[in-house]
Amino acid sequence: MTTAATLRASLEQMLTDKFQVDPATITDTSTLTDLGLDSLAVVELIDFLDAGLDLRLQDDALHPAMTVDEAVAVLRQGSAT
Amino acid sequence: MSVRAVICGLGACLPEHVVTNADLAARLDTSDDWIRTRTGIRRRRMVEPGTSTGDLAVAAGQAALESGGGDADFVVLATTTPDHPCPATAPEVAHRLGLDEVPAVDVAAVCSGFVYALALAEALVRAGTCQRPLVIGAEVYTSIVDPQDRDTAVIFGDGAGAALLRRGRGGEPGAVRAVDLGSAGAGSDLVTVPVGGSRRPGRSEEVPPEQRYLRMRGREVYRQAVHRMTVSARTVLDRAGWQPASVRAFVGHQANQRILDSVSDRLGIATRYRYGNIAEVGNTAAASIPLALADTAADGRVRPGAPTVLTAFGGGLTWGSVAVTWPDVVPVYLPPKTPTSCHAPQPADASVPAQRAPQPWRLPASIESPPAP
Numbered sequence: 001m002t003t004a005a006t007l008r009a010s011l012e013q014m015l016t017d018k019f020q021v022d023p024a025t026i027t028d029t030s031t032l033t034d035l036g037l038d039s040l041a042v043v044e045l046i047d048f049l050d051a052g053l054d055l056r057l058q059d060d061a062l063h064p065a066m067t068v069d070e071a072v073a074v075l076r077q078g079s080a081t
Numbered sequence: 082m083s084v085r086a087v088i089c090g091l092g093a094c095l096p097e098h099v100v101t102n103a104d105l106a107a108r109l110d111t112s113d114d115w116i117r118t119r120t121g122i123r124r125r126r127m128v129e130p131g132t133s134t135g136d137l138a139v140a141a142g143q144a145a146l147e148s149g150g151g152d153a154d155f156v157v158l159a160t161t162t163p164d165h166p167c168p169a170t171a172p173e174v175a176h177r178l179g180l181d182e183v184p185a186v187d188v189a190a191v192c193s194g195f196v197y198a199l200a201l202a203e204a205l206v207r208a209g210t211c212q213r214p215l216v217i218g219a220e221v222y223t224s225i226v227d228p229q230d231r232d233t234a235v236i237f238g239d240g241a242g243a244a245l246l247r248r249g250r251g252g253e254p255g256a257v258r259a260v261d262l263g264s265a266g267a268g269s270d271l272v273t274v275p276v277g278g279s280r281r282p283g284r285s286e287e288v289p290p291e292q293r294y295l296r297m298r299g300r301e302v303y304r305q306a307v308h309r310m311t312v313s314a315r316t317v318l319d320r321a322g323w324q325p326a327s328v329r330a331f332v333g334h335q336a337n338q339r340i341l342d343s344v345s346d347r348l349g350i351a352t353r354y355r356y357g358n359i360a361e362v363g364n365t366a367a368a369s370i371p372l373a374l375a376d377t378a379a380d381g382r383v384r385p386g387a388p389t390v391l392t393a394f395g396g397g398l399t400w401g402s403v404a405v406t407w408p409d410v411v412p413v414y415l416p417p418k419t420p421t422s423c424h425a426p427q428p429a430d431a432s433v434p435a436q437r438a439p440q441p442w443r444l445p446a447s448i449e450s451p452p453a454p
Contacts, residue, residue: 038118038119039119039300040119040303040337040339043300043303043304044307044343046304047304047307047308059300059301059304060300
């Protein structure tokens with residue numbers, strides 16, 4: 001299983017590289033909405049994470065209201081399968 | 082070079098009635114800002130009661146025949162919204178165009194319909210079955226969209242576009258150079274009108290009215306659309322022997338600006354080579370690509386012969402792409418476009434000859450010099 005720290009770093013890189021999120025704004029408790037992602041952007045994020053981390057996430061695995069911490073937990077589950 | 086189908090005429094028909102985002106926000110729980118940021122759409126067209134897909138198809142078909150300067154010997158009509166469950170709409174459209182006894186058939190591939198129809202017509206030309214097929218994409222989506230469903234009512238609009246093809250050679254502007262088509266029926270429930278077909282005829286009054294309307298699972302469709310169009314466009318580029326960086330016109334199915342941006346970003350096509358009109362007409366399903374082609378050609382922003390990629394994704398699931406060189410045509414609009422109003426009030430199937438304006442690329446190079454392909 002990939003560690004939470006590694007997944008968190010990958011998520012942060014995806015958010016900054018693909019969605020131009022300011023790294024300084026990314027905290028464990030910030031929601032994806034707080035970071036400027038709407039529902040379609042979250043679908044895009046799922047796609048990027050699937051490709052980048054070789055996952056098979058469901059289309060509704062992530063939601064805009066999820067925090068970064070919650071998103072990392074989903075990625076951990078996804079990477080364990 | 083081998084025999085190819087060449088686009089020699091483009092036609093378009095949009096209903097006069099404009100529905101703005103503000104109009105929709107007045108009756109649905111949505112807003113202009115939400116619609117624009119999620120879809121890129123500002124307004125769309127809607128037919129008046131009594132105007133059918135066939136009416137729009139006749140006008141667009143007539144316009145394409147005028148643009149291409151001649152008759153057709155085959156009619157392929159791509160539509161999701163035929164005039165009747167039976168018979169097909171294409172034969173009556175052909176009749177109304179004065180093309181009696183030419184073969185005429187509907188193609189049902191939802192939003193991929195025009196690309197499918199173009200690919201089939203191109204194959205018919207290469208096979209020698211016909212010489213000048215008329216390919217029409219026409220839709221009255223407002224006939225299947227639930228006016229109370231904010232997820233779909235804000236997206237779709239009505240309209241028709243058409244392309245006249247002729248037998249030609251691969252080196253000519255407008256020549257189809259490669260095709261890619263695909264489907265994945267496992268996803269047939271992602272975009273569907275649940276009731277009204279043979280599986281659920283829906284004659285019972287117990288069927289809720291919303292079951293007769295288009296239903297779309299937005300998240301899955303978004304993801305599939307981006308993936309399928311990207312892969313299909315790459316495939317067709319590879320078949321044509323073109324690098325993505327050599328593409329000078331990318332015209333995707335006008336489904337959603339965010340999808341189009343994502344696909345062209347992934348393909349590596351520069352923003353300046355992406356063309357479309359989704360802001361003005363919304364998603365017109367099978368009509369969207371020919372309408373976007375006509376508007377782009379009318380603006381004269383692409384030099385004839387420039388490498389062009391058309392790509393589409395739709396219910397079915399279906400997808401497809403066509404590599405074509407930009408056609409040397411002046412599109413015709415019926416009813417005609419005017420400087421003061423986008424489309425003058427005319428009956429949808431009026432045979433009004435449109436003015437042929439000179440295109441910027443016909444002007445001296447010192448005035449306009451588009452990048453060489």
